[in-house]
Amino acid sequence: LPPPWTVVKTLAALPGTAAFWHDAGVSLYEFVVGYAIGLVLGVALGTLMGEWRAFRQATTPVVESLRFVVPFAWIPLTILWFGTSYVGKIALDAYAVFFVMVVSTARAIVRVDPVLSRVGRVMGMGTWQLAWRVHLRAAAPTIASAARAAAAVGWIAVVAAEYIGASAGLGLLITNAASSLATPTVIAGMVVIGLIGAAVSEAVRWISHAHLDY
Numbered sequence: 001l002p003p004p005w006t007v008v009k010t011l012a013a014l015p016g017t018a019a020f021w022h023d024a025g026v027s028l029y030e031f032v033v034g035y036a037i038g039l040v041l042g043v044a045l046g047t048l049m050g051e052w053r054a055f056r057q058a059t060t061p062v063v064e065s066l067r068f069v070v071p072f073a074w075i076p077l078t079i080l081w082f083g084t085s086y087v088g089k090i091a092l093d094a095y096a097v098f099f100v101m102v103v104s105t106a107r108a109i110v111r112v113d114p115v116l117s118r119v120g121r122v123m124g125m126g127t128w129q130l131a132w133r134v135h136l137r138a139a140a141p142t143i144a145s146a147a148r149a150a151a152a153v154g155w156i157a158v159v160a161a162e163y164i165g166a167s168a169g170l171g172l173l174i175t176n177a178a179s180s181l182a183t184p185t186v187i188a189g190m191v192v193i194g195l196i197g198a199a200v201s202e203a204v205r206w207i208s209h210a211h212l213d214y
Helices: 004-016 018-051 053-066 071-082 086-110 114-122 127-164 170-179 183-213
Strands: none
Touching: 004 018, 004 183, 018 053, 018 086, 018 127, 018 170, 018 183, 053 086, 071 086, 071 127, 086 127, 114 127, 127 170, 127 183, 170 183
């Protein structure tokens, strides 16, 4: 292992290179796009599963089976299908986020207090109004917590995919540094990945809390 001071100097020098910002930007782009796709689709399907029992019973076996196939198992196929383009990493990110959100959303809606549903029906709300104005709002704290957990899983999936097949990204930066035995850069890259992951998690928490307060 390199001396800590060497790692600190390498870490301080990284932001001064255009290649670093390009790699960080690519990783964040892949994460944000994939996260948004997985979040929207996961909440949508989770809502359908939570609202309609027959649909939930039909889809639960499929969801439960697929969600245990970890994103990393798909990496060889995404490289075969998409090469080193951004699409493969975005798809893996969306896949990882989707299953966290769909399971959490469905469970949160199923566990909503039945009294709230009865009150909504007394007020003349239909199925869609109940789902949107009552059930989703009641389940919002749980969904917000799941969104934060999904962000961590999605970020890990993106970086891990970049280790194996990518044309740019923080994972590729570390892989190239390891190939040239630049251990200080490897460790500095690991620190950067951790810092960005923490920042992403905090951003999701802040957005969630701001929305819930609103």
